[in-house]
Amino acid sequence: MPRFPAAPLGRISARIPPIVPGLLTAVFAVGVAFTVHAMVPVLPAMTVAVVLGLLAANLPGTGTWVAGGARSGLDFAGKHLMRAGIVVLGLKVSVMDVLGLGWQSLLLITGVVLVSFAGTYGISRMFRLTRDASLLIATGFSICGASAIGAMAAVRRIRHVDTVLPVALVTLCGTLAIGVLPLLLHPLQLTPEVFGAWTGASVHDVGQVVATAQTAGTGALAIAVVVKLTRVILLAPIVAAAGVHQRTIISRDARNGAALTGTVENGAGLGRTAGGVAGDPDTDGAELRLPPVVPLFVIGFVAMVGLRSTGWLSPGLLESAAAIQDLLLGTALFGLGSAVRVQTLLHTGARALLAALAAWLLIALLGLGAAVLIVQPY
Numbered sequence: 001m002p003r004f005p006a007a008p009l010g011r012i013s014a015r016i017p018p019i020v021p022g023l024l025t026a027v028f029a030v031g032v033a034f035t036v037h038a039m040v041p042v043l044p045a046m047t048v049a050v051v052l053g054l055l056a057a058n059l060p061g062t063g064t065w066v067a068g069g070a071r072s073g074l075d076f077a078g079k080h081l082m083r084a085g086i087v088v089l090g091l092k093v094s095v096m097d098v099l100g101l102g103w104q105s106l107l108l109i110t111g112v113v114l115v116s117f118a119g120t121y122g123i124s125r126m127f128r129l130t131r132d133a134s135l136l137i138a139t140g141f142s143i144c145g146a147s148a149i150g151a152m153a154a155v156r157r158i159r160h161v162d163t164v165l166p167v168a169l170v171t172l173c174g175t176l177a178i179g180v181l182p183l184l185l186h187p188l189q190l191t192p193e194v195f196g197a198w199t200g201a202s203v204h205d206v207g208q209v210v211a212t213a214q215t216a217g218t219g220a221l222a223i224a225v226v227v228k229l230t231r232v233i234l235l236a237p238i239v240a241a242a243g244v245h246q247r248t249i250i251s252r253d254a255r256n257g258a259a260l261t262g263t264v265e266n267g268a269g270l271g272r273t274a275g276g277v278a279g280d281p282d283t284d285g286a287e288l289r290l291p292p293v294v295p296l297f298v299i300g301f302v303a304m305v306g307l308r309s310t311g312w313l314s315p316g317l318l319e320s321a322a323a324i325q326d327l328l329l330g331t332a333l334f335g336l337g338s339a340v341r342v343q344t345l346l347h348t349g350a351r352a353l354l355a356a357l358a359a360w361l362l363i364a365l366l367g368l369g370a371a372v373l374i375v376q377p378y
Helices: 009-015 019-037 044-057 060-067 072-091 095-101 103-126 131-144 144-154 158-182 194-201 205-214 219-231 235-255 295-308 315-337 342-348 349-376
Strands: none
Touching: 009 044, 019 044, 019 072, 019 315, 044 060, 044 072, 044 144, 044 205, 044 315, 044 342, 060 072, 072 103, 072 158, 072 295, 072 315, 072 342, 095 219, 095 295, 103 131, 103 194, 103 219, 131 144, 131 158, 131 235, 131 349, 144 158, 144 235, 144 295, 144 315, 158 194, 158 205, 158 315, 158 349, 194 219, 194 342, 194 349, 205 219, 219 235, 219 349, 235 295, 315 349
16 A cells, blocks of 8 residues: 655644644633623623633642643743733723713822732731732732733732733632621611722722722713722823833932842842843843833823723724733633742741731721712712
């Protein structure tokens, strides 16, 4: 019998970019997450995506896959698709809606964000977390969850792997809010509007805000979304302030001669070198470079906020953009969740968990006080 040459499978597989298997895995997981959300609407799809990532990383059958062949694509999703999702997130924020709250409410919400940020950072440091971890937790808890963590990590040049624990904590506490806050609606004798404002001022992720506020009706949901998006819009100035601070540190160390001779003191104890982050392929071995005051993707976020505020975009286009954002952030969160090993988390994350719960309580109390004052004019 004639022999036919074997198919060059090795050549075919060599042509497939290494990120493709992981990206396909993440997209499939997001599809599962949205299916679960459709069946159980109280569970936000983004939260389910993180949980699926955790399960995939720690179950015997899938753990090997996500740690091996899929890892490159999952890391790509956790870093780059997260940034793309932040850009598209801007299309959810209208400056006109935010200004409609009135200047007193805007000052209150800004105050809650700033006090929450400082308080969460202080609590995290009290529990002896590193400065980088404390900064990311404070950013995620006070502004908009995992999206804010990704933005802050970029401007502070924090390693991608070091964002995993803060994302897990902000997801856990946001999910906790979905179950706990509605139980307090009647004992605290809150009106739907106050409850909605409380939810928007204290719950971390936009999807978690919607899942929590809708339990009190459409009135609560409407004000919750506006208050939450007011917090989201503060992402840009806070990240810009962090960028300025980072540039100041690097410039100071360069003047002192530390940047070219050894480890730059960055406040986290993570061993960054003059060229960037130890172990980060994006920065290792590079020359000393100042980080941008505002990363390009945050500028994109601000541009999308401006575009949404013009009123030029049709509802259909905004709905399509929201679906794209969900896909981007869902794949990113699955990628981040798949990097968490439960054994490591239990061994190293006990103090972080206590700090997160304390911070969650602080933000809930601050948000409740602000909500009562915000809704008073109504």
